[in-house]
Amino acid sequence: MRNNLSIAIKAAIEAGIEILKVYGTNFQVExxxxxxxxxxxxxxANDIINRYLLPTKIPIISEENKQLDYEQRKDWSQCWVVDPLDGTKEFIKRNGEFTVNIALVKNGVPILGVIYVPVTKTLYFTTEDATSSKKIILESENIEIDAIFQKAIxxxxxxxxxxxxxxxxxxxxxxxTKNFIDDIEKNNKVEIVSKGSSLKFCLVAEGLANIYPRFAPTMEWDTAAGDAICRAVGLxxxxxxxxxxxxxxxxxxxxxYFLVKS
Structure with a gap:
């Protein structure tokens, strides 16, 4: 599992580098x-991540890959679930709140998760045994993987x-969502915390928010990495x-629809 985690982290960071190369240009939007x-x-970013993950021989579900029929997927015991650029709308707005999401799923459960924020060089990841999650702000994208494991908190x-x-x-x-919040406000003081992409999961996982209600459509690649990170901290x-x-x-x-809570 440590090897798969290292591969996912390296893939996410290198994908982030490629994303930032486009971020600073007058890019086109399809x-x-x-x-x-x-x-x-x-x-x-998808090309980079595929290059890293394909050698693992674990099948990949990615937003930007051609989706396979369930008949081809149903017997998979594990698979990668990837969003190479989560928060494309945030990317287009140039507000920095977009991420690279990579998760490893086993028998329907996300057991490994990596979320990388290219603009701030912030990396979130589960430990290889999925018993905790960590965060590090990289000094450089060239940092060695062992240094990441040693310095992450x-x-x-x-x-x-x-x-x-x-x-x-x-x-x-x-x-x-409004009704959900109104119900909580009847007996509690409430503060709304806003953030783009899978960073919403990270806010709850690191204690900067308490609840994340998502009562709107999402796809598996939007949530798998954040889900793994939250589960690893007991959420x-x-x-x-x-x-x-x-x-x-x-x-x-x-x-x-789903709800993230402690």
Whole structure:
């Protein structure tokens, strides 16, 4: 597992380097069939990650790869789940809140997660045994992998708080999310914490927020890495339809609404 974690971290960092090369240019934006944006950075990052992950012989589910039919995926005991550039809208806005997401899923459960923030060189990852998650701000993208493991600091969620910090946006709340927050506000002081991409998971995992309600569509590659990081620090990522943890490599890669909480 340590080898797979090292590979995923190296892939995420190098993908981040390629993303930043495009970030500083006057890049073009395409629109995919599902109306989501696509840039050259998405493509370049995906190429880099595939180059790292293919030698592991573990199949890959990536937003930018051709999706395989469930008949071809259903017997996989494990797979990589990848979003080479999570938060393309944030990338286009140039606000820095976009990430590289790489997760390893075993029997539907994310057991390894890596999230890298290219602009700030911030790296989040699970330990190889998935019993904790760590964070490091890289001095350089050329840092040795052993130095990352040595210098990264364990993160943990906040359990008790006078103010309930909820990940969301006051200006972009759908009705379900607004109702959820209104219910909490009846008995608690609430603060809304806003962040783009999979950084929403990281906010809760490192104690900068308490709850992340996602009552809007997401795909498995949007959540797998963040889910792994949250689970490793003892958080639950609960499917609101089944009241059980999210499951991966499903027939339909679309997630149900979910809630991240301690």
């Amino acid at each position: 629109v995919k069939g599902d109306e989501s944006p696509l840039t050259q950075a998405d493509k370049n 364990a993160i943990k969620p906040q359990i008790d708080n006078d103010i309930i910090k909820i990940v969301g946006s006051r200006s972009h709340l759908n009705e379900d 639950q990522v609960i499917d609101q339809s089944t009241n059980k943890p999210l499951v991966y490599n499903k027939e339909n890669l679309l997630n149900n």
